Amino acid sequence: MSEQSFPDDARPEYADALPEYAERVLDVTELIPPGRVMTYGDIAEYLGEGGPRQVGRVMSLYGGGVPWWRVVRADGALLAGQELEALDRYREEGTPLKEASRAAEGHLPRLDLKRARWDGGERAQDHT
DNA sequence: AGCGTGACGAGTA
DNA sequence: ATACTCGCCACGC
Numbered sequence: 698m699s700e701q702s703f704p705d706d707a708r709p710e711y712a713d714a715l716p717e718y719a720e721r722v723l724d725v726t727e728l729i730p731p732g733r734v735m736t737y738g739d740i741a742e743y744l745g746e747g748g749p750r751q752v753g754r755v756m757s758l759y760g761g762g763v764p765w766w767r768v769v770r771a772d773g774a775l776l777a778g779q780e781l782e783a784l785d786r787y788r789e790e791g792t793p794l795k796e797a798s799r800a801a802e803g804h805l806p807r808l809d810l811k812r813a814r815w816d817g818g819e820r821a822q823d824h825t
Numbered sequence: 826a827g828c829g830t831g832a833c834g835a836g837t838a
Numbered sequence: 839a840t841a842c843t844c845g846c847c848a849c850g851c
Contacts, residue, residue, distance in 0.1 A: 749833035757832045
């Protein structure tokens with residue numbers, strides 16, 4: 698096959714296809730079981746490529762078609778701008794939440810990562 | 826090329 | 839628990 702040599706800054710792109718990295722991130726996102734979550738960093742580590750910021754970027758740009766609420770920040774804070782949307786999902790999926798202490802009323806609950814975090818493998822998780 | 830910005834994360838005060 | 843720093847890396851100006 699004749700190898701066409703493109704200049705490094707003029708590689709052909711196909712509009713229908715997402716960048717390969719983005720596709721992998723979305724792929725992993727769809728593997729997260731309902732009621733569980735993975736952090737941006739977890740996904741990056743799982744892929745063995747990129748970092749949390751790269752994953753965050755992908756979700757920001759292309760996350761609309763996948764269960765984006767199952768990809769969360771490491772501190773358990775709900776996604777800014779879509780807290781209520783996400784909270785709704787968590788409640789219907791039974792995702793472990795950590796209710797805000799009564800002292801902080803205005804605060805929405807945060808995720809209980811200790812219980813909700815999914816390691817990417819199939820494994821029994823119990824307790825209550 | 827430099828610099829600010831971001832759906833991040835860990836460490837420190 | 840909050841605030842701030844740094845490290846990280848892709849992008850846009």
